[in-house]
Amino acid sequence: MRTRVVGTSLVIAALLFVQDAGAQGADAALATDLFNAGRDLMAAGNHAAACPKLAESARLDAKVGTLAKSGECEEKLGRLVNARARWLQAQNLARAQGDARLARVEAEFARVDKLVPKLNIVLQGAAAPDLSLKVDDLQLSAASIGVPVPVEPGRHVVVASAPGRAPWSTTVEAGTDGAAVTVTIPELPSRPEAAAPAPQTTPTPTPTPAPAPATPPEPAAAPAPGPEGSTNPLKVGGLVTAGIGVVALGVGGVFAAQAKSSYDDSLNGGCTKNECTAAGLSLRNDARSAGTLATVFVVAGGVLAAGGITMFLVAPSRERKAASLRLSPSASRHDATLSLQGAF
Numbered sequence: 001m002r003t004r005v006v007g008t009s010l011v012i013a014a015l016l017f018v019q020d021a022g023a024q025g026a027d028a029a030l031a032t033d034l035f036n037a038g039r040d041l042m043a044a045g046n047h048a049a050a051c052p053k054l055a056e057s058a059r060l061d062a063k064v065g066t067l068a069k070s071g072e073c074e075e076k077l078g079r080l081v082n083a084r085a086r087w088l089q090a091q092n093l094a095r096a097q098g099d100a101r102l103a104r105v106e107a108e109f110a111r112v113d114k115l116v117p118k119l120n121i122v123l124q125g126a127a128a129p130d131l132s133l134k135v136d137d138l139q140l141s142a143a144s145i146g147v148p149v150p151v152e153p154g155r156h157v158v159v160a161s162a163p164g165r166a167p168w169s170t171t172v173e174a175g176t177d178g179a180a181v182t183v184t185i186p187e188l189p190s191r192p193e194a195a196a197p198a199p200q201t202t203p204t205p206t207p208t209p210a211p212a213p214a215t216p217p218e219p220a221a222a223p224a225p226g227p228e229g230s231t232n233p234l235k236v237g238g239l240v241t242a243g244i245g246v247v248a249l250g251v252g253g254v255f256a257a258q259a260k261s262s263y264d265d266s267l268n269g270g271c272t273k274n275e276c277t278a279a280g281l282s283l284r285n286d287a288r289s290a291g292t293l294a295t296v297f298v299v300a301g302g303v304l305a306a307g308g309i310t311m312f313l314v315a316p317s318r319e320r321k322a323a324s325l326r327l328s329p330s331a332s333r334h335d336a337t338l339s340l341q342g343a344f
Contacts, residue, residue: 125187242308248301
């Protein structure tokens with residue numbers, strides 16, 4: 001019986017692996033749609049709407065071209081720190097992949113890097129234990145000391161603090177020429193500890209007599225053992241396997257209906273047989289993913305149902321030990337699980 005349960009678990013795991021592969025393909029397709037939409041919005045001059053789409057496309061499927069386009073968009077909005085970060089990511093990815101665009105990406109990163117002002121934080125004296133630094137809302141550790149911190153042009157507040165030390169802060173102005181600004185943090189003075197409160201006297205509680213021991217109840221008589229069960233585990237296993245197959249067929253039907261619905265929606269959303277809009281293409285990809293899952297579940301369900309019926313028919317009529325099993329299926333648009341519990 002354990003072998004049959006393990007085999008069923010392997011089938012379910014294979015189905016879920018196919019689902020994960022489909023989800024990754026859907027992410028790549030969505031990343032392409034977001035990139036195309038962001039590129040078109042940039043061409044129309046709407047950079048505020050384009051930048052979030054390009055950033056999400058790079059998050060779903062990082063590519064050199066996507067990161068470079070996102071860097072261009074951020075620079076158009078004057079967000080130089082974000083632009084520098086995108087170009088740095090594009091440069092690192094191009095180097096790792098041996099991309100032919102590496103020289104252009106390196107040149108663009110160097111150009112943007114010169115535009116970004118940086119704060120060079122130094123300490124005067126020894127660093128306090130557990131020193132914490134903040135530049136505006138950016139939390140830094142003591143390891144950031146001596147490393148230039150990219151910031152946007154304008155005014156910035158630098159705060160230094162440590163346990164048991166008085167905090168220190170200053171305001172600096174970063175120019176638009178990319179020049180570095182040095183911030184020198186003095187040694188933080190010790191902060192006097194607050195006087196410890198006087199210890200409170202806890203009154204001694206008056207002992208109370210222990211209650212008289214209660215008479216323990218007589219132990220309940222053990223229930224008489226019932227007759228041995230006559231359910232055959234092989235028959236139960238056959239019914240469970242067939243039930244899993246029926247559930248898989250039902251899940252396959254659900255995905256088939258979703259595939260048909262998404263395909264029809266894609267036709268109404270701007271798709272012909274060979275051409276699609278961005279919205280239509282997303283619906284068409286959903287239809288393909290659902291269709292793949294429907295095929296897998298229907299085939300697996302048919303095999304499991306047939307195997308379960310065969311197990312039930314060939315099982316002996318009696319067994320000495322009773323068996324109990326419970327199947328808990330669940331399914332959604334992007335997920336399907338089957339839980340099996342039992343005792344034999």
